Amino acid sequence: MRHFRVVRAACWLLLLLVGSWGLPATAAPLQAQWSFRLLPGDAQLRAHPQLAGWRNAQVPGAVHTDLLAQGQIPDPYVGAPEAGLQWIGLADWEYRAQFDVDAATLARAHAELAFEGLDTFATVTLNGQPLLQANNSHRTWRARVDGRLRARGNELRVVLRSPIRTLLPDVQAMPHKIAGNYPSPYGDEPKDAMVGNFVRKPGYHFGWDWGPRYVTAGIWRPVRLESWNAQRLTAVAVQTRTLDVARADLEVAVEVESAAVGTAPVQLEILDPDGKRVARIDRRAMLQAGDNRITIPVTLQKPRRWWPVGQGEQARYTVRATLAPGTAEASRIEQRTGLRTVELRREADRNGGQGFAFVINGVPIFAKGANVIPFDMFPARVDEARIRRELTAARDANMNMLRNWGGGYYEDDVFFDIADELGLLVWQDFMFGGGMQPGYDPAFRANVVDEARDNVRRLRHHPSVVLWCGNNEEETAWKDWGHGRDLTAADPVFAAKVWQGYVDLFGHDLRQVVAEEGLGVPYWSSSPSNDLDEKANDSTRGDKHYWQVWGNPALPVTAYLRETPRFMSEYGLQAWPVLRTLDGIIPAAEQRVDSPTVRAHQKFMAGEGNQRLLKYIEEEYGTPRDFPAFVYLSQVMQADGIQLAALHHRVSRPYTMGSLYWQLNDVWPGASWSSIDYAGRWKALHFHARRFFADHAVAALRDDGMTRVSLLNDRQQGLQATWRLRVIDLDGALRSEQRHTVALPPLSALEVGRFADADLLKGADPTRTVAVVELFDGGRLLSQQVVYFMPAKALALSRPTIDSELRADSDGYVLTLRSPTLVRALWIAFDGLDATLDDNALELVPGETVTIRLRADADLATLRRTLRLQSLADVIR
Known part of the structure; x- marks a missing residue:
């Protein structure tokens, strides 16, 4: 076997x-x-x-x-x-x-x-x-x-x-x-x-x-x-020269390896997304001994373009090249590709800054998503099902971009096939994860150039790939973390040689490979950077990694509101996996914050990361009563904090044009910054991301006693909408309400109001009062956000009494929930069972019914018996 x-x-x-x-x-x-x-x-x-x-x-x-x-x-x-x-x-x-x-x-x-x-x-x-x-x-x-x-x-x-x-x-x-x-x-x-x-x-x-x-x-x-006789096809590349709604001008390069001088017939066919042949060209190619490149221009009328999810269809054409068709020596290459244009737009502004926006088919796209790390410590264990699970989860959380981080490996083609299918843009790092490289060594550089050429050529036909980036954090490490300073102090001649090697490798060599082989996809030398400009990690130019929250000096999460970059490519807060995942790797007797096994699965600060977690949990939520409460509160803290940051980035559009949190997935079952744990279970953050990355969303950001309300629309179509602001007690009593209609422009973030605490509360007890902000399309609720006036640990939350009803229907099960009082951070689980829910980690507004669909391999009676509802009021000492 x-x-x-x-x-x-x-x-x-x-x-x-x-x-x-x-x-x-x-x-x-x-x-x-x-x-x-x-x-x-x-x-x-x-x-x-x-x-x-x-x-x-x-x-x-x-x-x-x-x-x-x-x-x-x-x-x-x-x-x-x-x-x-x-x-x-x-x-x-x-x-x-x-x-x-x-x-x-x-x-x-x-x-x-x-x-x-x-x-x-x-x-x-x-x-x-x-x-x-x-x-x-x-x-x-x-x-x-x-x-x-x-x-x-x-x-x-x-x-x-x-x-x-x-x-x-x-x-x-x-x-x-x-x-x-x-x-x-x-x-x-x-x-x-x-x-x-x-x-x-x-x-x-x-x-x-x-x-x-x-x-x-x-x-x-x-x-x-591999074996062949006189000739063999080695590659096909499709370069989009011009593309609009009426016409696509393509240049198809067919590459042939020949053992000798001669000729051979070459046939090129293009099939549209429905499988209908829309072009066929036959050529007789003159071949030299060795590698040959045959260029064939093709024009398509009324092309169907490939779009990122939410902006249009993910149309893909099939390009089929056949060498010596109809003969015993026939050789064929068939690949799917999408027609799209990509631009990294870097317009200068009046304040000396410079933008950083991905423009697909002429449309500026606000990038919403996360960073991807390897799916396992041992790559051969990762199969198509695992990749599809995680990428589908990204799409289901309303993400449109993933950054393949540079400290792992170049993913298999199936990763990009699925990204093409789902409409996920891919920012692809070359595989340099940190530290400094020996770019001063010509043999090392030559080896890397061959590596880059292999992988760019392998992946270039995927429409999802929209950026090749030289490395992760190497420029900022040299300039900002002391790497360059310390080496210069020790040996200035060697330091200058090291830096020049860096510039040669990431400023020239990899850029040249992408220019030669990448079919027009832009290149960026490092992340974060301004492409070898003087400053590496700048909020006014280029992309930004922001770790002053969570990392040192461990600022409170509200500091996210004071950091407004052009494109946020890394930021994050840590949380533990879902408790059911941990049960399989940490014995019950070891499930303590300070146990050796728990520490072994906490890699931040050499196992001391749980103290950092507790700092953030206790500042806002209080002290967890036991290890399960600690796990739950770590996820609540992570979800609330990243939501605050992501919404701030989105309301800063068009100054800010991307928000990619660290990180989507896990490499093993341990504490990390992921929103999906190693077993594929969604943490609270991933459910929040589905809401805060929605194409139509409300953003109510409170800071220093002021709440700023903005409405977000990432679609190319405008929206006639209504937004509502209510102030209510924790038991649901209405204190005030206002409702407004608004024309929400396409591709926009529209601020609609700023509200001081005093004007909203009007003397009400802030520990017993909240604001609820909602966005409606007609009678359909698109987005809802609850605004709190006090830290969670100061709220006068009572242990909730939740009315729940679970029933079966033709598509699985439906759970309805209702509470007479406000329920914060409700987590729905089933003891000993896995269930897939379309919503979780949510607030129950008093008197309102929430309906959740779920699927599980269990009967109705078992699900009813094992249903567990946990909220913030249940876990704090």
Whole structure:
């Protein structure tokens, strides 16, 4: 069964790649029996002699997952095993594939093995002879195997050297070190000589403040055997030259590898989103030996454009290129793409600032979304279902942009296929997560250029990709965190060399690759930055990361209201996963804020992050009575704070044109800034995001005794709307009410009023009074927000008496809720069960009925018995 699963996974990846990347028709996954072992002679064999022999392996995979499958290590996520597993990253490993080759493949003139992911320092041999050496996990490595294959008994061996042991001697020998990221707390690597930024490997494997340190190795993407005769298609690229509602002028480049000078027929077809052929062009191409590029202009009338979600349809065309159609040597590439234009608009303003706005098909888009980190510590475990779950959740929370953060890996094509389908814009970092890179080393730079070219070419046809960004936080670290200052003080000549290497790599090399291969998608050198302008993290120009809330100096969340950037690409507050997720990894006896296992799953400030969490919880909400209350209140705090920030960004449109909070997802089940936990369960923040990122929303922001009310419209159509402001007691008694009609312009944030506390309260007790602001389209409630005049811990909230009714209908279940008093931060759960709710983490306004739809794999009686309703008044001491 293990071999069957390996082949099935590889075949699925092959179909994905053929459909979207365009592989020769004679490409196939290497169907092999894989095994692994500790490399003979490795020092770790003294402690682990049982790993001297060959054991079954899974490819794609990783050493850690193979060891887990073989019962050699505990689950890396359950309990606190991390310290005891660091030996894995210090070891050298060997993988072996034994395979046969069919007669048709052997008969072809040319053959090549392609390795999509070798992690990382790999020496590969075939049938005892050297094949290739690799040193970059992010690249595709190819080796010709013409005449080296046999029909039976081929053996492929891959030796994977420890990146720590490989690089550490040279790093330690440096008189002055360049800055790394997170030092290891386990002694496997010296804290003053970190190797992570010298190796082209996912940076998060070395640990981050939201994930563990597992420096793994393995063959993490498929190995393919490709064979062909005279020619093969290698790529198709569609460049949009002009595009409007009436016409699309395209330039299609078809790339062919030929063994010799000659000619070959090439056929190009374009199918519209409904599958109807709208263009066919036949050419006879003149070919030189080697790589050839055939450019074919195409014009489409009345094209259907691809739009981000909320702005139009996600129309995708199919481009089909065939080499030598109708012959035995026919080779075809078929890929889907969308027609859209993209601009990063950076208009100067009268105050010396400069905007930062994404413009799609001529329409400025306010970017709403989150940052994405890897979905697992071990990428080969991430399947299409997992990616679809998280990206669909992003779309369902009214997001239209995701930023793929630079400390992980370039996602599989399926990530971008789903983003294309859902209408999610993708800001794509190159894989540099922090610290400083040795860009002064020409070999390092050349390696990165090859990596960049591989991945830009692989992903360029996806309409969702609207930005390539050089790195995450490296420029601001050099300029603002002391990295450049400290190195300059120690060795000014070396510091100047390091900075020039940075400028060469991120200011020139990667920019040039994107210009040559990216089909018009803009490039940005770092995040945050103003593209190598003097100041890196500036609120008036470029994009902004803001961590003075949560990070040092840990300002209160109201400080978000005083930070107004051009584009907020990172900000965040931490929270724990849903308690049901934690129950699977932390034993009940260990569920305490200060327990060793809880601390092991809290990576911020080396496990001290719970004290930071408690600071924010206690400032606003009070002291949690127990660990479940702590988990619940961490989510309430996170949701309320990020809502405040996101709405402030939205009401600042068009000065501010983006709000991407940190972060969407989790890499493992631990404390983090995510809104979706590792198990896919929505935290309170994600339910709030569905409301505060809605295309039509009300924003009532209270600060220093004044509430500013704005109405938001992200659609291209205006809206005739009504908004209402009520002041009520906690028991629902109405104190005042006003209602207004308004013409809400398209693509706008419209301020409609400012209200002092004294004018709203009119002498009422602020601990027993709230304001409710609502936006209506006719009689339909679009958005509602409750404004509080006091910190939550000061409110005179009573334990609620909630009337609930749960019934079944044709689409699942319907839950109706009603309370005679105000209920704050209501959390709906079912003991021991999972249920998918279309709303949660909400306020119940007195006397009003809330209807929630839900789905669950349980009967009505079980759901009624296990229903649990929790609110703020239930959990504070």
